[in-house]
């Protein structure tokens with residue numbers, strides 16, 4: 001296997017400055033991209049983002065340039081930019097590192113986004129689980145206010161932008177745009193039906209742009225170095241770099257910035273130092289609890305949007321959870337199912353009732369009483385959930401189960417075994 | 425008690441302009457400052473009145489979010505992650521260590537009302553799995569001995585209060 005290295009495009013400033021000091025951020029070249037924008041106008045910046053081919057890093061992979069332009073065309077007296085730092089997908093902790101080690105770049109990304117889309121108010125929506133870094137974020141916001149990077153008439157540009165932190169309260173579904181708006185309005189975080197979309201009628205029914213922490217950070221680096229530098233990494237369909245969170249049974253779990261196109265093998269056995277204690281790889285789950293299960297025999301699959309799509313999964317949140325052969329696939333899927341059972345907001349029937357059915361089936365599997373009929377029922381439930389659920393949660397929850405059935409059919413043969421045993 | 429609660433609620437709600445849009449931070453702050461680390465039925469009633477919203481809305485929100493509680497809890501909340509990575513990294517040992525040290529099972533509160541031991545979903549500390557969150561701080565790479573020391577240090581902190 002060829003030697004693989006991390007790259008440092010988005011994470012360029014990690015460790016290069018005292019992450020809590022605005023002054024040292026400025027000395028490291030911080031806020032130059034904003035100056036570029038204020039001097040050259042937003043059209044140039046939007047073009048750069050278009051050309052970079054940057055896709056949203058929150059999971060849906062929507063082209064960021066197009067997203068910003070659509071939001072720019074929404075006209076209203078008040079418009080909001082919301083940084084999605086809810087990071088709720090199990091196995092994901094890369095936004096945590098961006099907030100901890102380079103919060104000023106996240107804030108700069110928000111200001112640039114706000115100026116380019118003519119939004120006057122911003123919110124950083126941070127998950128409650130990260131309460132231990134809330135102060136750090138609020139201090140950075142405060143420093144930016146003191147030096148007029150935030151507030152009225154930023155650096156004499158005539159543009160004003162107000163920014164604050166909002167703490168979630170422990171709910172996975174609140175990472176979804178509408179659910180997030182609902183929770184910020186003091187309601188339980190349940191998604192609304194579309195249309196209208198969040199960009200048209202989100203927080204307080206006003207135009208709202210929900211954008212991921214890493215996407216915002218990437219925007220700043222792209223302006224700093226140019227779209228062509230970004231495109232030197234990755235593939236034609238997956239340009240640039242991506243932050244991944246590698247965890248589980250590897251020697252060196254952690255956050256790595258990679259060019260798109262490395263293989264899972266290169267990530268697991270190269271960057272992450274190989275399987276822990278030399279054990280045998282079993283599978284990885286890609287992109288969070290709602291991500292696909294990829295068996296070790298397919299770890300030469302490339303980490304790109306297009307290769308994953310062919311394998312029936314997606315990049316998702318950038319999580320890679322690595323399991324060795326000590327983890328039984330069906331036990332793992334039960335943990336995944338428990339998660340959704342707990343987090344399903346209950347608003348729509350397919351997801352709420354589907355999860356109840358899945359739970360019954362997985363309990364039967366654990367008790368050794370599942371039958372072939374339960375397996376067929378599971379397939380029907382998954383089909384209905386995936387195609388008719390209201391929000392992305394119910395729609396994507398089926399991916400781990402479907403990919404597990406596809407790649408590990410032998411694991412599901414136990415259903416038939418159980419049945420045989422029951423008959424005897 | 426009731427008067428104190430009325431005062432606390434009013435103070436917090438006033439800080440947020442009595443605007444129900446701010447229900448989440450209001451509940452988080454009142455819970456944090458309340459005996460028992462929860463939103464009692466009485467508190468919910470007062471909050472609803474102050475913000476001019478229904479009690480059922482307050483109750484809906486309190487029971488929806490995992491960081492809010494409608495039942496009393498210990499001052500120190502010990503949350504053991506049981507999500508994907510932590511389950512792969514065998515969090516069961518960690519559970520027994522904390523159960524032994526605290527003398528309660530997961531889901532219970534110690535008789536002195538100091539500690540509540542519960543499971544949590546992913547807390548974004550998968551790089552140090554199996555992970556545990558104690559109030560706002562997160563720990564990983566624990567051993568039996570470290571769990572003993574950790575619990576002792578929180579006990580000592582609680583004793584000072």
Ligand SMILES: Cc1cc2nc3c(=O)[nH]c(=O)nc-3n(C[C@H](O)[C@H](O)[C@H](O)COP(=O)(O)O)c2cc1C
Pocket residue numbers: 055056057058059060061062067084085086087088089172173174175176177210211212213215216391392393
């Ligand atoms: C159930 C659910 C949970 C989500 N959680 C997150 C999250 O934690 N962080 C995030 O950035 N996006 C999350 N998303 C995606 C967001 O809805 C949204 O697409 C994203 O923040 C847009 O930002 P982007 O364009 O930068 O990707 C979630 C979506 C769903 C349906």
Ligand code: SF4
Pocket residue numbers: 173190191343344345346347348349351352389390391392393394395
């Ligand atoms: S799919 Fe699940 S989480 Fe989404 S709205 Fe329906 S019940 Fe709620």
